Amino acid sequence: MTASEPAPPTPTTPTATDADAATLFAELTGREPDGVWSAPGRANLIGEHTDYNEGFVLPFAIPFRTVAAVGVRDDARIRVASTFAEDAVEVALDDLDDLFPTPAGTSPRVPEWAAYPLGVAWALRQAGASGPGVDIAIASDVPVGAGLSSSAAIEGAAASALNDLWSAGLDRVALARIGRRAENEAVGAPTGIMDQMASMLGEPDAAIFLDCRTLDAALVPVGVAEAGLAILVMDTRVKHAHSTGGYRERRASCEKGAEIMGVPSLRDVSVDDLPRAAELMDDVTFRRVRHIVTENQRVLDTVRVLREDGARAIGDLLVASHASMRDDFEISVPELDTAVDAALAAGALGARMTGGGFGGAAIALIEQDAVKSVSDAVAAAFAASGFEAPAVFTVTPAAGAHRDV
Structure with a gap:
């Protein structure tokens, strides 16, 4: 970088x-x-x-x-x-x-x-x-x-x-x-x-x-548009707040894990260190640590794949990220899992929750001409589960902060 x-x-x-x-x-x-x-x-x-x-x-x-x-x-x-x-x-x-x-x-x-x-x-x-x-x-x-x-x-x-x-x-x-x-x-x-x-x-x-x-x-x-793809946001309408206890508890677990491993932060723990971490930690702390360590590696892999092979090749990394947040970090909710699963079943290349968790939105990488079909599939899955209808829309990477007028 x-x-x-x-x-x-x-x-x-x-x-x-x-x-x-x-x-x-x-x-x-x-x-x-x-x-x-x-x-x-x-x-x-x-x-x-x-x-x-x-x-x-x-x-x-x-x-x-x-x-x-x-x-x-x-x-x-x-x-x-x-x-x-x-x-x-x-x-x-x-x-x-x-x-x-x-x-x-x-x-x-x-x-x-x-x-x-x-x-x-x-x-x-x-x-x-x-x-x-x-x-x-x-x-x-x-x-x-x-x-x-x-x-x-x-x-x-x-x-x-x-x-x-x-x-x-x-x-x-x-x-x-x-x-x-x-x-x-x-x-x-x-x-x-x-x-x-x-x-x-x-x-x-x-x-x-x-x-x-x-x-x-x-x-x-x-290069999403260039690849004929779109990024779909699926807002579950389940409100979350960063100041709530779940976020604080996850951060505390990460700090505990770093202390056990004797490092300043989990940035300094590699995938190869995970077997040792499993021996030293209780199950919950280990799973929190495993998410952070493997997620860091997924970011590095995603950057490499984007540069070498383009956006179409990152779908599996997005799916693995969601599974890690759902199972190891335990910050997903049923609505987020439903959005991800429905999008994948409707043909999305990859999907994952995005943001701090405990609600909020998921994203899906989809074909440009599949926006309506995937959106409809997500809405139908929410209705079948008795959830409030989600807000579904596409986004593109945009400009940062600036003076408008």
Whole structure:
């Protein structure tokens, strides 16, 4: 991989979501914003829960985006509003230190949605940035709770805006770190940095091969459309939350496993080390460790296969990844398994859950002309199981965070 950062993405044509954010800003302040910034959600092609274990991931930005219309105030206060919350939240910038960090195991002292942008402002100030008060109006079309990282999209849009308006001069990797700190310490969700890096560094038709230890990143062409394929997202509508106990328990198991193996993180455990790990660990801890170790290898294999043979050859790796998350890491749910199984039965080349698990979405790699047939098959399987109808749609790798207007 290379440590060089990809060129900044080209701003896109303003969208309806941009207009929604600008309209909300005008309603909030009576004037136009000083600018509009946006950042995308992400889907993860492969590499789940490896990020906080300093391993490898292969996410890509998706076309759904969160938009922040932002304007400078004449005082030292910050006010945030969104189209998905009834009331705005306003605090003095100097009071952010009283709100954050959020103690482990507790909820933020402000509504959780507001903790993301306010946490970004707090993390930027902790990093030495300063500037005037701001009003931030947020709108988004990133599905919430679907495992498509609506949270990182909020963080990326807010961080990009404040970086410009406060003249902080931070690069996109540094802004991803700011977003992760906001999520970890302001919101209290013990996530890794994959989501923020994908949202900041995304490029069209490319996935981001990220080393989560060094933060070296390389763009890997996916070539899905060129191969006559499509990526289908199957949102189960089972909402998940990173701040819930299941995520924390999995992370604790990984830390326990690394301690038993005498290494800084599970990044330092190889597939060849697994027989020794099995002798040293209880069954649950071993299976958690086995998922991380084999998932890291699957990411490396997927990158190699994409480069050598193209997207059509990665299906088996996606299937193996889902089985590992279902059986070893135990983060799938019946709806996710149903989506994956139905897509594969309908002809998908590969399918897996994506995101933190315990709900959210799965992805399937399918023929371009099979979008309707696979979508119908997934919907029929959900109906037969008595599940709520899923939301099914295609995505393509898209551009990362940038200023829109």
